[in-house]
Amino acid sequence: MSVERFADHIFPSSPATSRSEDLKGTSVVTLDDISTAQITELLHKARYIDTHRARVAHTCDGRVLATLFYEPSTRTRLSFETAMLRLGGQVIGFAGAQLSSASKGESISDTLKTVSNYVDVVAMRHPKEGAALVASRAASVPVINAGDGGHMHPTQTLADLATLQSRFDRITDLTIGLCGDLTFGRTVHSLIETLCRFGHVRFVLISPDELTMPQYVLDRIDANPTCSYTEVSDLVDVIGDLDVLYMTRVQKERFFNEDDYLRLRDTYILDEAKLKLAKPSMAVLHPLPRVNEIAVDVDSDPRAAYFEQVKNGMLMRMALESSVVGDALPGYESQVKKEVRV
Amino acid sequence: MEVTSIQNGVIIDHVSAGQSLTVLEYLKIDPADTRLALIMNTTSHRFGSKDIIKIETERRLDLDVLGFVAPQATVDIVHGGVIVDKVKPGLPNRLINVINCKNPRCVTTTEPGIDQLFHLSHREPAEYRCDYCDEKAKI
Numbered sequence: 001m002s003v004e005r006f007a008d009h010i011f012p013s014s015p016a017t018s019r020s021e022d023l024k025g026t027s028v029v030t031l032d033d034i035s036t037a038q039i040t041e042l043l044h045k046a047r048y049i050d051t052h053r054a055r056v057a058h059t060c061d062g063r064v065l066a067t068l069f070y071e072p073s074t075r076t077r078l079s080f081e082t083a084m085l086r087l088g089g090q091v092i093g094f095a096g097a098q099l100s101s102a103s104k105g106e107s108i109s110d111t112l113k114t115v116s117n118y119v120d121v122v123a124m125r126h127p128k129e130g131a132a133l134v135a136s137r138a139a140s141v142p143v144i145n146a147g148d149g150g151h152m153h154p155t156q157t158l159a160d161l162a163t164l165q166s167r168f169d170r171i172t173d174l175t176i177g178l179c180g181d182l183t184f185g186r187t188v189h190s191l192i193e194t195l196c197r198f199g200h201v202r203f204v205l206i207s208p209d210e211l212t213m214p215q216y217v218l219d220r221i222d223a224n225p226t227c228s229y230t231e232v233s234d235l236v237d238v239i240g241d242l243d244v245l246y247m248t249r250v251q252k253e254r255f256f257n258e259d260d261y262l263r264l265r266d267t268y269i270l271d272e273a274k275l276k277l278a279k280p281s282m283a284v285l286h287p288l289p290r291v292n293e294i295a296v297d298v299d300s301d302p303r304a305a306y307f308e309q310v311k312n313g314m315l316m317r318m319a320l321e322s323s324v325v326g327d328a329l330p331g332y333e334s335q336v337k338k339e340v341r342v
Numbered sequence: 343m344e345v346t347s348i349q350n351g352v353i354i355d356h357v358s359a360g361q362s363l364t365v366l367e368y369l370k371i372d373p374a375d376t377r378l379a380l381i382m383n384t385t386s387h388r389f390g391s392k393d394i395i396k397i398e399t400e401r402r403l404d405l406d407v408l409g410f411v412a413p414q415a416t417v418d419i420v421h422g423g424v425i426v427d428k429v430k431p432g433l434p435n436r437l438i439n440v441i442n443c444k445n446p447r448c449v450t451t452t453e454p455g456i457d458q459l460f461h462l463s464h465r466e467p468a469e470y471r472c473d474y475c476d477e478k479a480k481i
Contacts, residue, residue, distance in 0.1 A: 107454055130449040130474025134456060149447050151475055 024326030027136035027143040031154045031194050037336055039194070042158060043165050044335040045319035046312065052331060053086070056318070059327050060089035066119040067093035068111065068135075069146070070102060070126045075288060075310060076146050076155070080123040083317035087327075092119065109138035116140040120325045123317075124148075142324035144317075150186050155320065156287055157190045159313030163305050164244065166312060167283045172200040179206040179235055180248035180268050180293060182213040187287040188248060189217050199226035204242060206235050208264045211250065235267060239278045245270070247286045247306075249293045271295035275303065285309055352403055353418040353425075354395040359383045361412060362393035368411040368440065369404060371397065389414070406434035410441075411481075413468065435462050437470060437479075445477035 023038055031039065049056050065084040069077050072095070081091045094100045101111060108131055115122060116139045124135050125146040132145035132152065147153040164171045176195070178188045182205055192213075195201045203221060205213050212231060221229045232238050239245065250268045252261050270284065275298060286294055286306040298304050322329060357365055362380050366373060373380075377398040386392035408415060409431030419427040437460040443450045450458055450472070459473035470479040 108449070109453065109455070126449075127447075128449040128452060129445065129447045129477075130472070131453075133474050134449050134453050148449070149475075 022326075023320070023323040025142055026324055027132075027139070028154055028320065028324070029132045029136050029143070029145045029148075030152045031157055031190065033154075036197050039158070039161065041334060041336050042316060042319045042323065043162055043171075045323070045329060045332060046162050046315040047165070048329060048332050049315050049318050052329075055331055056087060056322075056329050058088040059322050059329055060084060060087035060120075060325060063087070063089035063121070063325055063327065064119040065089055065091050065093075065321060066115050066122045067091060067095070067146070068100070068115065068122060068124040068126075069093065069095045070097040070100070070124075070131075072096065073125055073146070075313070076125060076153075077123075079310070079314045080144070080146060080155075080317050080321075083314050083321050084121075086314075087318055087322055089120075089321075093123075108134050112138040112143070113140075121321055123321075144320060144324065150184070152190065153186060154190065155313060155317055156187050157194050158316040158320065159309050160187070160191050160246070160285060160287075161194065162312035162316050163283065163285055163309045166308065167305060168243065171195065172198050174243045175202045175204060175241055176244040176246060177204040177206055177235075177238060177242040178213075178246045178248070179270075180250045181211045182207040182248070183211045184251075185248040188246060189214070191246065192217055193220050196220050196224045196227050199224050201227050203227065203229040204238050205229055205231045206233070206238060206268075207231075208233060208250070208260075208267070210256070210260065233267075235270070236274060236277060239274060239282075242278065242282055245278070245282060245284050247284065247290075247293050249291055269293055269295065270298055272297050272301070275301055278303065347423055348396050348398045348420050349423050350400060351396065351398040351420050353420060354397070354403075354408065354412070355392070355416045355418065356386065356389065357393040357395060357412045357415050358389070359386075359391040359393055362395050365393075365395065365408065365412050365415075368407050371399075405429060405431040406437070407440050409434050410437055410470075433462055433465060433468055436460070441470075441479055441481060443472040443475060443477060444480045445472065445475050448472060448475040448477060450474055 028034060067077050067080050077095060084091050097103060112135045119141060121142050122139055123144045123146045124132055127149050129149040129151035132143060132148045136143040145152055145154055161171050168174060182188055192203060221227045247270055250265060269292060282303050283305040284303050288306060362382055379396040381394040383391050384394060413433050415431065417429040418425045439458050441460060442458050450456060460470040460479055461473055463469050463471040
């Protein structure tokens with residue numbers, strides 16, 4: 001954690017932090033682009049939006065969002081679009097590179113320079129890593145990264161944080177188990193890195209030896225003395241200790257041989273039998289889409305929070321879109337400013 | 343063999359043994375059209391062996407590039423046959439169009455007209471990462 005970010009956490013009511021809550025005009029390529037105070041404010045806004053749907057329904061009247069999706073997406077694109085529609089704005093865009101001028105060889109920069117003339121904010125998904133940074137530098141309006149290859153997907157992490165907030169009323173002082181493919185899962189890396197900025201989280205990293213957490217993520221945990229981690233290979237051994245279980249998919253193609261995959265596959269499938277060993281208050285998260293890593297019978301368990309994550313994703317995108325275009329939510333009072341006064 | 347002194351130029355000392363041609367390549371100095379002397383694999387008290395590069399030039403060296411490719415090197419600035427300054431380049435915080443990202447999934451492999459940008463992500467051991475995709479630089 002950088003000194004600046006650590007200060008954000010320790011002194012959340014400092015004048016500099018209060019000023020920095022204004023996200024107007026800010027592109028969000030990675031969550032490192034915004035402070036912990038700004039993330040906290042987005043969490044407050046999302047909760048406010050959820051309880052004041054009618055009141056915020058015209059927040060972004062007259063605004064236009066462009067969704068530039070160069071590769072397929074179900075949840076993320078619809079979530080970004082619904083978020084703007086529910087704020088009163090409108091949406092243009094394309095879903096697939098073959099439907100855009102990229103098929104004629106147009107660069108990302110040229111597309112963004114063009115689209116900036118039409119819209120107030122852009123949400124972009126692109127298969128190339130770093131595409132969102134290129135887009136944000138070319139655009140004259142805020143760009144929100146909706147996924148750039150296997151690199152970053154900041155609004156998924158915001159959805160994860162909002163789900164922790166809604167389930168526990170906090171995002172710290174939790175024991176969080178992350179299970180499955182911890183080597184290649186960008187969502188778990190991003191979640192850990194962001195939670196480490198807030199501190200006071202115990203991570204339990206559950207994976208086969210073939211798919212352990214990369215060293216740079218472990219270094220990030222070590223860099224914050226209030227955070228800790230343990231690495232284990234058996235979910236059943238630790239599930240009873242967890243406040244949160246974040247599941248990811250163990251993909252067959254990640255293994256060197258099929259025998260290892262078949263041996264380990266069931267270990268990382270969550271079903272009702274394993275869930276019986278967990279705390280009654282534990283929350284099960286998953287970035288979706290799932291294949292078979294969570295049995296369907298878990299869906300009806302109150303601990304299943306993964307479809308709530310989808311809703312929270314939309315609420316956080318509503319909070320983010322209205323913030324970056326600079327539209328205040330009617331009736332909303334900044335919680336950070338309120339804390340300063342107290 | 344006699345290597346005459348240079349009148350105006352630089353002496354790059356303490357280059358890792360055998361690396362002087364790589365250093366010239368990164369500094370974009372073409373040995374075919376530059377008056378220079380390479381002393382390779384000579385004795386060094388500090389490192390055991392080293393290369394020395396003497397270049398007769400009025401051109402300014404890019405010390406950031408030198409700091410990246412030969413962080414232990416020292417530079418003597420020579421004017422009128424006399425050493426007038428000594429510089430220790432050190433690791434630069436940023437590299438702009440010095441190296442290319444080797445990650446095939448990086449946007450720099452397809453997007454035309456953008457700079458190759460790297461930042462120093464770890465000082466000891468030195469590690470640079472691509473600004474776009476965060477991939478570690480392979481040199």
